Amino acid sequence: MEAPITSTDLKEFKKISTGKVRDLYDYNDTLLFVATDRISAFDVILSSGIPNKGRLLTQLSTFWFDKLFPIILSDGTHVGHHLLEKNVEKMGLPASAIDSLKDRTLQVKKCDIVKIEAIVRGYITGSAWSEYKKSGTVNGAPVKSGMQESEKFDHPLFTPSTKADQGDHDENISLEEYRKLIPQPLAKRIEEAAIKIYLSASEYASTKGIILADTKLEFGVDAQGNLLVVDEILTPDSSRFWPVAGYQVGKGVDSFDKQYVRDWLKSVGFDKNSPVGPVIPEDIVNKTADKYYEGYRMLTE
Known part of the structure; x- marks a missing residue:
């Protein structure tokens, strides 16, 4: 390799x-x-x-x-x-x-970057599931009771976070906080665009046997005032893609991403506040590379 x-x-x-x-x-x-x-x-x-x-x-x-x-x-x-x-x-x-x-x-x-991570969630997982278990909320907003891990929301949720500098951690914020940080009509346009992108991509992915659980988008404004999506879009680094074949409500689902790496770090007791990450074992590297390629192949072929 x-x-x-x-x-x-x-x-x-x-x-x-x-x-x-x-x-x-x-x-x-x-x-x-x-x-x-x-x-x-x-x-x-x-x-x-x-x-x-x-x-x-x-x-x-x-x-x-x-x-x-x-x-x-x-x-x-x-x-x-x-x-x-x-x-x-x-x-x-x-x-x-x-x-x-x-x-x-x-x-x-070149664009002026909007200092927000525009996250859209179609399924309850990750930090949203962790918050929901504690308080019944997602990004501070109440969500219907009785949901199980990996369950689909009735409609996609726009759940923004701050865009932290490298080395710092992004923080989830409420819609009210988001709308105070980002002026109108820009805030509304980003929210609508993010959800439209999620819905279109989710519909396409489903035809390839893949569930788009959630995604993170970034936006910028160019010199002419146009709103643009910047950075990467709908990759395994910015999104959770699940195989339909492995999906089951009530438990976590393996993604086409770096989950092997996350699981290995947890198993060795990695300190999340460490400034430098460790060397990854070769078998974990190879499994992760295969997982990235599998997701890419399924989506694009």
Whole structure:
């Protein structure tokens, strides 16, 4: 298996930031969005990478960008995405950079980022299930009583969180808090767009034997004032995809994502406040790589 790429150093360009997975470079009036094979869990970047993960995430994002957009809202607003070019050979890059960037790089628009994670939940799982068990609420809002783990909501819930700096933890916030943080009509448009994207993607995924349990989206506003989806979209890193074949109400469902890594970290008593993640055993790396590829294959074939 090909060795994972966990860092990039494109000396021809100015590196703007290094995220959990992606490195961001300034490129003329645009940005280069480079997905490495880094993997994080519990908001900590681990010392090992997952081979080809960055390529799969990039190709899956472009698949959804092509399939779902534009999104037309009830007020007539068209919501687009930030992607300008996905073929590195058409980006006008130096030949020396093309091999290392191929299939894992997007050229995207510069945007003002909305400092909110727009999360849509179709099923009760994860932090929503943990909160519900304690208080009968999700993001502070009451939800019908008697729900079981992994049960489908009557309708998708928009459950935003803060967008924390790297190393910090995102915090779930109520709709009231969200609407105080984000001005209107932007707040309403993001909420509507996020739910429309979730519903469209969920309907498509169901035809492939996959349940889209929840997803996290990020938005930005470009220089012309257009609302755009930015970053990745509907990947195993930003969403929970469940196989229909393994779905059962009343218990947790294995996702096409890094659950193997999360489970291993829990088994070794990993400190979630640690600034550096450990090296992942090879068998866990391989199982995780296979899981990412399986989800990608089922969705795109």
